[in-house]
Amino acid sequence: MSGLLLSPHGQSKNGEVSSSTLSVEAMFQQIMTAVHKSNTEIAELRQEYQQLKIANAALERQVREQVQSGAPALPSHSPPLFAPTSPPAMWVPSPQPNGEKDISNINRELDGFWVVVPAGGVGSRLWPLSREGHPKFLLDLTQSGRSLIQATWDRLLPLCSPSRLMIVTGQVHAAGVQSQLPELQYHNLLREPSPKDSAAAIGLSAVVLARRDPAAIMGSFAADHMISGDEAFLTAVTEAVATARHDYLVTIGIAPSHPATGFGYIRLGEFLGLKEAPNARRVSQFKEKPDARTASQYLSTGNYRWNGGMFVVKAQLLVDLLREHAPELHAGLEKIADVWEDEKKRDVAFADIWPTLPKIAIDNAVAEPAAVAGKVAVVPATFGWDDVGDFGSLSDLLPAERNQARILGNPSLVLLEQVAGGIVVPAANRLVACLGVDDLVIVDTPDALLVTTRARSQEVKRIVKLLGGAGYKGLL
Numbered sequence: 377m378s379g380l381l382l383s384p385h386g387q388s389k390n391g392e393v394s395s396s397t398l399s400v401e402a403m404f405q406q407i408m409t410a411v412h413k414s415n416t417e418i419a420e421l422r423q424e425y426q427q428l429k430i431a432n433a434a435l436e437r438q439v440r441e442q443v444q445s446g447a448p449a450l451p452s453h454s455p456p457l458f459a460p461t462s463p464p465a466m467w468v469p470s471p472q473p474n475g476e477k478d479i480s481n482i483n484r485e486l487d488g489f490w491v492v493v494p495a496g497g498v499g500s501r502l503w504p505l506s507r508e509g510h511p512k513f514l515l516d517l518t519q520s521g522r523s524l525i526q527a528t529w530d531r532l533l534p535l536c537s538p539s540r541l542m543i544v545t546g547q548v549h550a551a552g553v554q555s556q557l558p559e560l561q562y563h564n565l566l567r568e569p570s571p572k573d574s575a576a577a578i579g580l581s582a583v584v585l586a587r588r589d590p591a592a593i594m595g596s597f598a599a600d601h602m603i604s605g606d607e608a609f610l611t612a613v614t615e616a617v618a619t620a621r622h623d624y625l626v627t628i629g630i631a632p633s634h635p636a637t638g639f640g641y642i643r644l645g646e647f648l649g650l651k652e653a654p655n656a657r658r659v660s661q662f663k664e665k666p667d668a669r670t671a672s673q674y675l676s677t678g679n680y681r682w683n684g685g686m687f688v689v690k691a692q693l694l695v696d697l698l699r700e701h702a703p704e705l706h707a708g709l710e711k712i713a714d715v716w717e718d719e720k721k722r723d724v725a726f727a728d729i730w731p732t733l734p735k736i737a738i739d740n741a742v743a744e745p746a747a748v749a750g751k752v753a754v755v756p757a758t759f760g761w762d763d764v765g766d767f768g769s770l771s772d773l774l775p776a777e778r779n780q781a782r783i784l785g786n787p788s789l790v791l792l793e794q795v796a797g798g799i800v801v802p803a804a805n806r807l808v809a810c811l812g813v814d815d816l817v818i819v820d821t822p823d824a825l826l827v828t829t830r831a832r833s834q835e836v837k838r839i840v841k842l843l844g845g846a847g848y849k850g851l852l
Contacts (some may be wrong), residue, residue, distance in 0.1 A: 406544035417847070484534045484610055486617050490592050490691070491532045492581040495525055495545040495553060495599035496571055498852075500840040501766040501833065504824040505801065508852050513600035514552050517770060519784065524764070525554055525599040532597060535613060541584070542566060543599070544577045569726045575705060575741040576733050577699050583706075583713040586691040593620050595688040596738075598763070602773060605759035612757035618652040624753040625697065625746050626688040627659065630761045638765060640664055640683040640739065640833065642754050659752040662744050676820060683753065684761050687738065693740070696749070702741040703802040708733045767817045768833040769849025771799035781810070796828055824851050 506512035513525040522530065525543075532541065538559045544566040545553050554560060566581060578596050585592050595613060603609050616626040629642045645658035660685065664676065674680040689697075695795035698706040710730045715721035734741075746752050762769055774782040782799040783790050789802035790810075797815040803807045804820045817833050819826040828836065843852055 384714070399707065401402055421776075425579070467843065480610075484614065485537065486535050486593075486614065488591055488593050489536050489617050490540045490542065490546060490585055490589070491536050492542045492578065492585070492594050492596045493525070493528055493532070493582075493599045494574060494577045495543055495549065495598060496568070496574075496577055497600070499764075500837045502764075502770070503822045503828060503836055503840050504801065504819055504826055504851065509548070510552065511549065511600075513554065513762065514549070517764060517784070518602065518773060523556055524602070525553065528597060528599050528601070529557055529560075531603060531609065532595075534610060535595075537780060539564075542581055544568065544581050546571060553594065569730050571735075572730070572733055573703065573735045574738040575698075575736045576709070577703060578687070578728075578738050579694070579702075579709050579741075580712065582691045582694040582698070583709045584716055586695050587713060587716070589691060592691045594691045594694070595686070597686050598684075599765060601684065602762045602764050603759055608757060608759035612755050612759065613688065615653040615655055615755045616686075619648065619656040619753050619755060620688045620690060620693075622648075622650065623690065623693060623751075624648075624656075625751055625752045626656070626755060627741060627743065628684060628686040628688075629754045629756045630684045631756065631758055632680065632682050633760075634674055635668060635675050636682065637665060637668055637671055639763070641666065641671075641674055641680045642683050644679050644681065644754060644756065653755065656753050656755050658750060659747045659754045662739060662747055681756055682761070683739070685739070687743070697742045697746055701745045702734070702736070705734050705736070705741065748790045766833040766836065767799055767819070767828075768830045769832065771817075774799070781816075 412822070452719075459554045474489050484573050497511060497513075498508050499506035502512050502517075505515060505517075513528075513546045514523050518527075520527070528539070539561060541560065542564040543553055543557070543560060545568065547569055550565060550567045554562075554565060564721040568577060568580070581596075582594060585594055595616070601693065612628050612818055616628055618709045619626045627642065629644070632641075641663040643660040643663060645660035647654075648656045648658060650656050663674070663680070695706070711729055712722065713724045717723050743752055762773060764770055764773070770784070771782040776782045779796045781790075781792055781795050781797060784799060784801045785803055786805075789806065790800050790808050792800075792810050794812045795814065795816075798813070799817055800808055800810065802820075804825075806820070808818060808820050810816070810818065815830045817826065817828045817830055826836065826839070840852065843849060
């Protein structure tokens with residue numbers, strides 16, 4: 377109910393004393409005025425509802441007539457995230473925050489904490505959606521209106537200001553990243569001349585950051601992962617930062633929901649007994665991707681977590697660990713960092729040094745040997761996580777009725793009859809019709825069509841390897 381209500385003692389609802397005490401008659405008149413206004417507003421809402429109901433009935437009748445007269449008319453315009461242009465399906469050209477859940481207004485900024493987001497990899501298991509020119513982190517794969525890298529930015533912004541958020545990406549993707557993240561400061565966009573795996577990317581950010589802020593604590597979070605449970609995520613990162621202040625390389629362990637064979641595992645050790653990080657434990661051991669039987673055994677013990685590739689550590693400590701465990705990589709990165717602020721000299725250093733750097737993951741280069749020395753901690757977390765590694769995992773993130781196929785895109789472009797499971801991506805703006813097929817992956821783009829099964833969706837990379845030799849290098 378709108379309007380200001382006063383108590384018989386001359387106070388407003390918010391407790392402020394009025395300038396004069398109203399008489400009973402005046403109070404009654406004010407109440408009746410407010411009631412009348414509310415009734416008027418309700419009447420207007422009812423009228424709008426009736427108008428919408430009539431419009432909806434007319435639309436249903438129009439659709440029914442089209443179906444009865446023949447094939448339904450396809451939309452004359454392209455859905456905004458599936459336009460058959462270049463770059464194609466699900467490209468997010470600019471920020472679209474309106475109407476989306478925004479946690480960036482939750483201020484939980486951590487003193488001295490910098491965020492580093494490695495944005496690399498093509499995501500070849502998601503071909504033909506994800507390609508070299510527009511990899512999966514630049515795509516909206518959840519129909520939220522935000523690409524994966526934009527969602528990562530939104531998720532981390534409460535913990536640090538944009539001035540302390542760095543992106544490491546390939547030179548070829550730098551323009552796309554900058555266009556999607558206009559708040560990203562130019563000097564915080566680190567451009568790799570070519571892919572070198574995670575140790576080089578994260579190591580580069582560490583040596584540059586250690587010079588800018590010797591006391592910095594950095595957190596590395598991939599640009600293309602899906603996370604649900606924002607509060608649990610922020611809490612886990614806060615604990616990881618507190619643990620890193622005690623000179624640990626800290627990872628965040630994901631509670632496994634099933635015996636996955638596509639992820640590495642972390643074996644939990646003893647609690648560290650830190651007051652400000654009560655859940656922090658020592659990492660007993662990193663485990664490579666197991667087979668199904670071993671993964672089931674891991675889950676049965678309750679003592680293992682998925683390795684999601686998230687690390688929090690003092691920048692200088694990571695530099696020291698690189699010097700100790702990956703001296704060749706460390707030496708090359710230090711030479712590049714020496715000339716980082718001079719763009720011309722940096723380009724020369726990249727051309728001379730970057731191709732010679734070893735290609736190795738940060739886990740193998742630093743985390744695993746440091747764990748043997750007892751220098752790695754883990755904060756077990758409860759938030760949901762998925763690396764969106766293939767169409768099988770992507771389909772699990774999309775809503776659907778039980779035993780129905782998932783649709784990523786415009787549902788009016790998909791006709792299903794006696795179809796169970798699977799995922800259909802109608803990204804070519806044409807009808808996709810399926811009859812009596814179960815658990816298929818169908819990805820239709822303007823220049824390529826992929827058909828496989830969910831069970832073999834992790835093998836799409838094999839098709840990608842064949843493209844160049846078959847004369848389709850332009851589709852990579």
